[in-house]
Amino acid sequence: AAQLPVLPWSEVTFLAPVTWPDKVVCVGMNYVDHCKEQNVPVPKEPIIFSKFASSIVGPYDEVVLPPQSQEVDWEVELAVVIGKKGKHIKATDAMAHVAGFTVAHDVSARDWLTRRNGKQWLLGKTFDTFCPLGPALVTKDSVADPHNLKICCRVNGEVVQSSNTNQMVFKTEDLIAWVSQFVTFYPGDVILTGTPPGVGVFRKPPVFLKKGDEVQCEIEELGVIINKVV
Amino acid sequence: AAQLPVLPRSEVTFLAPVTRPDKVVCVGMNYVDHCKEQNVPVPKEPIIFSKFASSIVGPYDEVVLPPQSQEVDWEVELAVVIGKKGKHIKATDAMAHVAGFTVAHDVSARDWQMRRNGKQWLLGKTFDTFCPLGPALVTKDSVADPHNLKICCRVNGEVVQSGNTNQMVFKTEDLIAWVSQFVTFYPGDVILTGTPPGVGVFRKPPVFLKKGDEVQCEIEELGVIINKVV
Numbered sequence: 001a002a003q004l005p006v007l008p009w010s011e012v013t014f015l016a017p018v019t020w021p022d023k024v025v026c027v028g029m030n031y032v033d034h035c036k037e038q039n040v041p042v043p044k045e046p047i048i049f050s051k052f053a054s055s056i057v058g059p060y061d062e063v064v065l066p067p068q069s070q071e072v073d074w075e076v077e078l079a080v081v082i083g084k085k086g087k088h089i090k091a092t093d094a095m096a097h098v099a100g101f102t103v104a105h106d107v108s109a110r111d112w113l114t115r116r117n118g119k120q121w122l123l124g125k126t127f128d129t130f131c132p133l134g135p136a137l138v139t140k141d142s143v144a145d146p147h148n149l150k151i152c153c154r155v156n157g158e159v160v161q162s163s164n165t166n167q168m169v170f171k172t173e174d175l176i177a178w179v180s181q182f183v184t185f186y187p188g189d190v191i192l193t194g195t196p197p198g199v200g201v202f203r204k205p206p207v208f209l210k211k212g213d214e215v216q217c218e219i220e221e222l223g224v225i226i227n228k229v230v
Numbered sequence: 231a232a233q234l235p236v237l238p239r240s241e242v243t244f245l246a247p248v249t250r251p252d253k254v255v256c257v258g259m260n261y262v263d264h265c266k267e268q269n270v271p272v273p274k275e276p277i278i279f280s281k282f283a284s285s286i287v288g289p290y291d292e293v294v295l296p297p298q299s300q301e302v303d304w305e306v307e308l309a310v311v312i313g314k315k316g317k318h319i320k321a322t323d324a325m326a327h328v329a330g331f332t333v334a335h336d337v338s339a340r341d342w343q344m345r346r347n348g349k350q351w352l353l354g355k356t357f358d359t360f361c362p363l364g365p366a367l368v369t370k371d372s373v374a375d376p377h378n379l380k381i382c383c384r385v386n387g388e389v390v391q392s393g394n395t396n397q398m399v400f401k402t403e404d405l406i407a408w409v410s411q412f413v414t415f416y417p418g419d420v421i422l423t424g425t426p427p428g429v430g431v432f433r434k435p436p437v438f439l440k441k442g443d444e445v446q447c448e449i450e451e452l453g454v455i456i457n458k459v460v
Contacts, residue, residue, distance in 0.1 A: 022250060023282045028348060047348035050280060052253045054413050068411060087358065118258060118277035121350055127412050128317065181298060182357050183284050 015058045017102050017137035018081055021188040024051040024131060025179055026106060028121070030194025031167045037197035046170045046178050051106075051126045051192075059103075059134025059225040065211060066127050069109035072209045072229075075195035076153035076217035078146065078165050079104035080172050081137055082189040087180055094176035097185060100139040101146055103225050104192045105132040105153075105217045110201045110208070133190070135223045143221055147171050150220040151196055155213055163196030165219070245288045247332050247367035248311055251418040254281040254361060255409055256336060258351070260424025261397045267427040276400045276408050281336075281356045281422075289333075289364025289455040295441060296357050299339035302439045302459075305425035306383035306447035308376065308395050309334035310402050311367055312419040317410055324406035327415060330369040331376055333455050334422045335362040335383075335447045340431045340438070363420070365453045373451055377401050380450040381426055385443055393426025395449070 028047035029035050035042045057063070065072055083099025112124030140146070147168060153161035170178065175191055200207040209215070209229045218224040258277035259265050265272045287293070295302055313329025336355065343354030370376070377398060383391035400408065405421055430437040439445070439459045448454040 020252065022284055028350075043348070045346070047350060048353050049350045050282070050352055052280070052413055054252055054416065066412070116275070118273070119349070120258070120277060120279045122280055122352075123278050123412050128414055182296070182353050183282055184358055186284065 013058065014060055014134060016056050016133040018133060018188050018190055019056060020053050021190050022186045023183070023189045024053055024056070024192065025189065026050055026125065026192045027170065027175060027194045030169050031163060031196045032169055033163055033167050034195060034197045037202050042169055046175055048179060049121045049125065051131050055126045055128055055131040057129045057132050059132060061132060061227060062129065062230045063107055063132065063215070063227045064129045064230055065209065066109070069111055070208070071110035071201065073108045073110050073200040074153050074155060074160065074209060074215050075106040075108055075199055076151055076161055076219070077104045077106045077192045077195050078149070078151060078219055079133060080175070080191040080193060082185045082191070083187055085184065085186050087184045089176050089180040089185070091173040091177040094173040095140065097176060098140050098172065099187070100137045101143055101222055102133055102137050103135070103217050103219045103222050105215060105225060105227060106192050106195060107131065132217070132225050132227045134225045138222050149222070152218050153198065154216040155209070160200070161196050161198035167196060168193060243288065244290055244364060246286050246363040248363060248418050248420055249286060250283050251420050252416045253413070253419040254283055254286070254422065255419065256280055256355065256422045257400065257405060257424045260399050261393060261426045262399055263393060263397050264425060264427045267432050272399055276405055278409060279351045279355065281361050285356045285358055285361040287359045287362050289362060291362060291457060292359065292460045293337055293362065293445070293457045294359045294460055295439065296339065299341050300438070301340040301431065303338045303340050303430040304383050304385060304390065304439060304445050305336040305338055305429055306381055306391050306449070307334045307336045307422045307425050308379065308381060308449055309363060310405070310421040310423060312415045312421070313417055315414065315416050317414040319406050319410040319415070321403040321407040324403040325370065327406060328370050328402065329417070330367045331373055331452055332363055332367050333365070333447050333449045333452050335445060335455060335457060336422050336425060337361065362447070362455050362457045364455045368452050379452070382448050383428065384446040384448070385439070390430070391426050391428035397426060398423060
């Protein structure tokens with residue numbers, strides 16, 4: 001068989017595995033241990049918000065600190081990519097609508113989330129470059145159990161978040177069933193399934209990202225995305 | 231010159247003038263008189279939220295009442311359609327980024343918007359069919375002054391909202407400048423600029439849409455969209 005062509009890494013730019021989806025659906029407070037960290041009860045229903053697709057960047061792209069925020073924070077998340085259109089999907093059928101999984105960094109401007117924009121979270125979540133995705137779309141057949149994966153975030157090499165997707169309150173199937181009561185899912189739609197504890201805003205004192213920081217978001221079996229803050 | 235082909239109306243389905251945009255940006259409490267109706271102060275900054283593009287339907291399509299909501303309400307709005315990519319757009323340059331205007335119906339499930347989903351408005355605003363648009367994209371050169379247009383909503387022929395776009399707190403230019411601080415606008419992006427007073431939820435007693443209702447949303451110079459509730 002012919003040898004496949006090999007390109008030097010330096011000549012390649014990795015894009016996000018999904019660009020321009022119809023929807024980037026996000027879930028708030030979806031890790032039991034992240035709820036404890038905030039001293040809030042575990043939600044009885046998923047809390048759904050969104051980012052615009054225009055915030056998506058590649059796995060090794062830069063995250064641009066906007067001058068309007070002094071409180072930009074990290075959040076590693078398991079992202080689910082939809083592969084098949086559906087509405088009113090039952091939890092038992094939900095995995096048939098999943099193409100695969102990837103790593104997301106749900107970059108968050110805390111000042112805009114909690115104190116501005118009438119407390120609607122959208123603006124603080126959707127600055128350009130605030131949604132690095134990658135490094136690959138790992139198809140679901142290649143993932144033994146998406147709800148038993150180590151998930152961690154490192155800032156400048158120091159582990160700041162370290163947990164397991166088994167801490168998710170609402171699992172992939174529940175989230176697809178819930179959201180598809182409201183909206184039709186289309187192939188390419190992305191669901192960011194929430195972040196484990198260890199975010200900067202709840203540290204004492206709070207810690208936020210600054211220019212020059214390097215953030216690594218890693219999930220077992222899915223890989224690592226590395227985004228420099230500029 | 232050759233005669234243009236003429237199709238009978240019954241053989242034609244009108245789609246929305248914009249389908250599958252990257253963004254549907256919405257603005258809350260953006261009419262001075264709508265703020266008075268709610269007894270809330272006029273916002274000092276625009277309050278931005280969103281719908282998913284999957285909620286868009288055509289100007290004469292049906293609005294489907296979801297079984298999950300008992301409080302589906304009407305909101306006629308002036309919609310701005312972006313024609314040119316841009317970020318950090320100055321208010322004085324903003325009209326150069328506008329392709330034109332159309333009529334929107336920002337259908338809203340008040341129970342989900344106000345009391346569920348952690349008070350994030352998204353789900354109550356983004357059920358499928360909750361964003362009728364049309365009947366046409368009226369190019370900006372055809373509109374004398376987008377901020378001096380009569381705007382009204384009728385339910386079963388009765389006028390329920392009647393205002394003028396001169397009551398908008400933040401005008402088209404201000405909104406484009408504000409939102410483009412956060413995100414890049416792309417051609418096709420839609421901005422729903424807020425609703426005048428007269429919505430059902432603030433009536434005494436409150437009134438909501440029911441199956442069989444016909445909602446007409448009309449803006450001077452832009453036309454009327456007619457959506458039956460099923």
